Amino acid sequence: MKIVIKAFLRYLLRRRSLSILQLLGIACGVASVVGMTLSARSALSSFNEAVEFLRGKATHLIERPAGSMEEDVIAKIMHDPAVDFLAPTIDRRIRLTNEGDLIRVLGIDPFLDRSIRPEIARAVTSEEEGISRDAFFDFLLKDKSVFIDRNLANQLKISKGNALETSKGNLNIVGIFSNPSGEPLILMDIGHAQKLFDMSGNIDRIDLILNDETAFRLRWDAGFKIESNRQRRETLTALLGAFRLNLQALSLLALFVGVFLIYNTAMFTVVNRRRDAGIMRSLGASRREILWAFLSEILLFGVTGGAIGGLLGYLLSRFLTGLMGSTISSLYFFLNPSPLSWSWWNIAAGITLGCGASIFGGISPLIELIRTEPAKTIRGRTYFRMSPKTVKNVSLIGLGVITLSALLLIMSFLHVYVGFAGTFVFLLGVSLLTGWTLTICVPPMRRLFNLIGKTAGKIAAGNILLNMNRTSIAVAAFMIALSMSIGLGSLINSFRQSLIWWMNSQLRGDIYISTRGDVEVPLDFYEELKKIKGIGGIDIFRTLQTTYNNTPVYITSIDASVLQKYARFGWVKGGDENWEPVKTGSVIVSESFARRFNIKKGNTIYVKGINGPAPLSVAAIFYDYASEHGVIMMDRSTFIDLFNDHTINSLGIFVDPAQQDKQSIIEEVKRRAKNRGLPTSTQEQLHNRILSVFDNTFAVTTSMRIIAIIIAFFGIAGALMTLFVERQREFGIYRALGFSTKQIACITFLEGIGMGIISFIMSIGTGTALAFILIKVINLRSFNWTIFYHFSLNPYLVTFLTALFASIGACLYPLWKVYKTYPQMQIREE
């Protein structure tokens, strides 16, 4: 049936501008999904590659539950019959220059490492790799000699023979090696690494290849932590669990908005061609022929838009991958994920998505169209006005869908995915109320527009209602994008305010010594500071990552007496009296820990210490945003008893409030810290740094907000253009009646603004509800912490301006078309 298809496809060429808008709509929808998915995959696969690369062939590792391990253990383990191979390792981070990134330094024994990590050992020893014998000897014999990976060298524009500036002085680069993972890496001989990190006689862990795990565990379990590869991988994967979930949510959000827009476009395609289909049917074309003609048009859009979207999505992923790498680096460890390389599968995925969503979007109106008697379809758009009964029915369905979403949200305790489903079903339900909202909003808008544009204003408002079958879909798509903007904006704002509240309650020190992960504070410096007059208390802080029930958690030690006096923790239950049992060996746990492991006040938890599992009573649960993995906090004395680890990560210094000259005491602490080469931060600086990390972590989310708005922009522009194209005859009548070009432009402009305003009005309620869902359901299930809702006008103002400007932007092209074509318009049937 060549001519039927030809008739449909020529329509696309004839209405090029509309076709281009529709195509761009689909392309943007697809691009957002492909971009988000590819960048998430890239970031997570870089993470996995880094883990695998560092693991090598090791089957297990052994380390102390906390802190470093004495190196004489190596000799004992070496003789254990269950051990085939071993390699002692120092695994630390070093900061580039003073404020640069934290880079992983791996201290290795290149001889022992041959069996465990042959790739890494070969990198420093093999002449095949282009490594000279001299470079290897330098690596072994000269202090501060390092190999750095090629990506890092390229990034820093340094090469062999150059010095690498770090917070621990310059390191001499004696060689470059290839690193397939996304995590930058510096290799150092283990002996030199011990010197660099002041770990004389100590190592961090021993990587092992075991032939009998059970026997080895029996002999070495006491006082050590033995982890198999599977456990290690699970721990590390769990570390990024919430981040992965967040990416999945954003990808799904992209998918939802993208599919909505494609649906919008495909539906327009079918609705626009209703009359043509009627003519063809009356001339004898069968339903199947019409169906194929429509499908060929929809699929052409799907294939072309999907292919363009696949390409744009790939380009977008290159940008988003950088943002994700920066988020992972801020929250977890430095990772520089490389964007996935180009693959034709990107185009294939785009086409599949474009076609799938287009068919999904077009199928319902198409089925309705081919079922309708040709006598009705031939009347075209005049027939297709939505009757009040239809609006009512659709709204009732919408209310039903919203009720279903409420049920799903209530059941989100089963799995966070149920919560995701509830969120999307909610958005779908609200979008079904668009028609009803139009019938409520348009009458007062008509009066307002009458004041602005007289008759043209009234016509514009009337047109929004009259063409509800088109306008309602565009308004719904735009409303969803704006709601996302308000919802995500409110979430971010509430989270930020909660974080500020948390910092003001927990991080109340006047000055902090070394809050950076790469620097430890010497014990004698703590003793020195204690002697300064006017200091009311010093909180000694130590944090370490460990596992609880094979899930990563953090254990922190603090000075309970000092914090009781100076901090104002936010307790889930009770007040500062909760500190009393902590002083005598109980612990407090963060809300995320309590929720994750279903721990309640008074429960006993078992933490593996140097002498095996130790029972610890939970004295209280506190609100905390330091880590979504959960924190067990204990007094330093309890911590030392448990782990025999005296390391200090940082000090929080509280000046006695009775002191008159607080500033001079702070200056004195700063001076002494500087003499020791220890970095300091005032309370304000620390808070600002945390907020800056926070803002960084939401960069991807913010990008998603912008993409959603762009997608919705095309939705509105497409709807306006469709209305313009469809009403050529109507415009001819207006012209005959004496309407000026300006008046027609006014109609077009006010229609766009009107749709934008109604979308915004709907998004106020929907966005606020979405914010509550994100805060009270999704966030709680994903991160296990409570965010307190804080109202802020800002997201609403930003969204209003976005709606206004996007609507004006969407009007521009139709307006240009009005000025270009209206003066020649005539009343013609065709």
Place this chain on the structure above:
Amino acid sequence: MKPIIRIVDLWKRYNSDEQDGIALRGANLEVMPGDIIALFGKSGSGKTTLLNLIAGLDKPTHGLIEIEGKNIETMNENGRTELRRNRIGFIFQFFNLLPTLTAFENVLFSLELVGKPDKNAVLEALHAVNLHNKEHRYPHELSGGEQQRVAIARAIVKKPAIILADEPTGNLDTNTGTQILELLVSQCHTLNTTLVMVSHAINTCQFANRFMKMTDGILVEEASCEGIDF
């Protein structure tokens, strides 16, 4: 001779929100091959509904429609499509040409549906309606009269047994309208095609051999045009 169209006690009730009411109230009609029928009546009297029902474009609420002895109610959708495709030509008041096809392609479309895309036949049909120089023009490049000629060519090219014309001159001036009717009727005479045309125009009378009047859904045959209000 058997009637080519037989209608018995035909009713059509619209229950949609937009049009509430009865469009046809027990219409009866027998049309013989070669008849040229003029169907008159005021707006909303049910004329177009009757044509749509005869063509199987809509379904009756009650009653019988037989085309060439076959009850179209017993036909499935494919059967009705085949009927329109092969045996019925349709001409509309507003031409209803496909805007994205040229005059030639619009006419060829009819033959392609029949499965005989004969380009010479298309050119002959366009020649017969005096459009032999304008076959590559799109509908918007043609005048109203020319568009209606294309519509006639589209209807006659497949040599249907019946042509249903819904106010074929309603959108044209009197002179053009008369020319179109002459053309249409002459083609029907040549091919022995039955023509049922809905009209408001008095000049239709001179071309028809039977006259029908529709009033509020009731169909009455008149002996001549004299008793009909225009």
